[in-house]
Amino acid sequence: MTVIKSKRKFTPLQAIxxxxxxxxxxxxxxxxxxxxxxxxxxxxxxxxxxxxxxxxANAARANSVYVHDADCYKLRREYQQRSLAELAALETLMDTAYNLFAGLRQSKPATTRKESNPTKRINISTWSYQLIIVRKMLLAWKKADTDRYKNLLR
Known part of the structure; x- marks a missing residue:
């Protein structure tokens, strides 16, 4: 039996x-x-x-931390935050690469066969979509942990 998409629960394994x-x-x-x-x-x-x-790696480290007290929760949260920070850095590097290679394609004559080949282009939409999915899942995992372990920080 399948579960309605809106009723499905998120698991950290999906983020990993x-x-x-x-x-x-x-x-x-x-x-x-x-x-x-x-x-x-x-x-x-x-x-x-x-x-x-x-x-x-940081997402895997966060997942490996067994939360039983406030210090473990803070460590897990730190790894989650590092993973999100690296994701932001990756997005910036992806943007740099796309702009650099788009500029290279424009600087050469458009009549060359290699440059008009669509397989040569960087598939930024698929890559960006995957990055967006990862960001959403990491943020959902972080929020789920916040809700789950809010009593530990009191």
């Missing part, structure tokens, strides 16, 4: 799974030399990949 998807998609995208030229690997794409991995 989505951060995994974001990290994997980011790595696949950044290692594709047709989308990200090799010359940008160390100055930009490595930072993008590191940020995506940090989002997942």
């Amino acid at each position: 799974t989505e951060t995994q998807k974001l990290a994997m998609y980011t790595i696949q995208l950044c290692t594709d030399e047709q989308k990200f030229p090799k010359r940008y690997r160390w100055c930009l794409t490595q930072k993008i990949v590191d940020a995506a991995i940090s989002v997942k």
Whole structure:
């Protein structure tokens, strides 16, 4: 029997799974030399990949903290906040990459066959959508923890 979407409950595992998807998609995208030229690997794409991995790592750290007192709750919350901060950094790096590569595409003549190839373009909409999903889930997890553990902070 299925549960109506509005009645479904959120679980931290869903957030961890989505951060995994974001990290994997980011790595696949950044290692594709047709989308990200090799010359940008160390100055930009490595930072993008590191940020995506940090989002997942901090979410996993937050999930590994068993909350039984206020200190554990604060530690879990700190890891959640770090994950959200890395997500904001990832968004900024994604925007930089998109603007940089969009500028590169515009600086070359539009008549070349490679530049008119739609598979060469960075699929920013899929990537951004995945980032938005992860942000929503991390914020929902943080709010659920706030509601669940509000008695510990008294």
